[in-house]
Amino acid sequence: MPTRVSFVIFDGFQLLDLAGPFEVFQQANRLSGGYSCEVVSRVAGSVRSSGGLQVHAGFGVHDRDPRGIDTLVVAGGSGVDAARHDSALVEWVGSAGAEARRVTSVCSGVFLLAAAGLVSGRRVTSHWSRATQLAREHPELVVDCDPIFIKDGCVWTSAGVTAGMDLALALVDDDLGRDVAVTVARELVLFLRRPGSQSQFSVPLWSPQPSTDPIRAVLSVIQADPGARHTIGDLAGQAKMSARQLQRRFTDEIGMAPGRYVERVRVEAARRALADCADPLESIARRCGFGTGETLRRVFHKHLGVSPTDYRSRFQSPWEE
Secondary structure, eight states, rough: OOOOEEEEETTTHHHHHHHHHHHHHHHHHHOOOHHHHHHHSSSSSEEETTSSSSEEEEETTSSSTTOOEEEEEEEESHHHHHTTHHHHHHHHHHHHHHHEEEEEETTTHHHHHHHHSSTTTOOOOOGGGGHHHHHHTTTSSOOOOOOEEETTTEEEOOTTHHHHHHHHHHHHHHHHHHHHHHHHHHHTOOSSSOOOOOOEEEEOOSSOOOOOHHHHHHHHHHHHHSSOOHHHHHHHHHHHHHHHHHHHHHHHHHHHHHHHHHHHHHHHHHHHHHOOOOOHHHHHHTTTTTOSHHHHHHHHHHSSSOOHHHHHHHOOOOOOO
């Protein structure tokens, strides 16, 4: 019997959360067979994605038996906040997930899994922008929104949008072996296992806005020249307060210590430089405040999980000669 893969969508789902993984499974099916993919929503018929494109769901929750599913894949999207309060949908997802061999989600789909009680006590991931909300609303979860995807027992969760394809490739690898997964990855022009973390591929608005003028002034100075000397004493002088006061106020308003903030701003500056110019690594390291290329390499590995050279090779602009 073909392995039944059920994709769950809802009004306002993210189209790529469905289309990306669905295509990975279909490519694997063309190579070796074995998968039977279906799309389930609250009711059968047309379902509007967050971008406006309509997708046909072949089944509704009242006409599809939740038993017999091998792999449950729950899409994310802006509509998940309403979907997780739809009792009929949540009940069906809970029943299907309890019977399935594997329970998976893409992006914010993990909120629907959590509402259905399928991931309690699990280590999970989601889109980096939903991490704080997920941890706040579901303290029973171990939220780690840096990895592209996480496997915790029978539960697999992935980061946002295209990361669903990384997850699906891993599932195909788990089912059919590395050779099939490699062939699918080549066909779809994907990494078999994308290196690095979410931080590597997105430029999040990770810094909260300061609530007071002194801290706002300190942030402006750091962002204007990331490579300048930014000791705690220098920054305290800009804020016109003691170093101890600055440390406390800055951490309260921004959520991290000044030194950590400076390092992250410098990493962002180095990322832009590596992508936008052909300057030597040592030159970029000095200009962005790291001093040496070795320090830059060490900090890149800590924050992004890749070397500066690897980052440049993936994201560099086509410089003119």
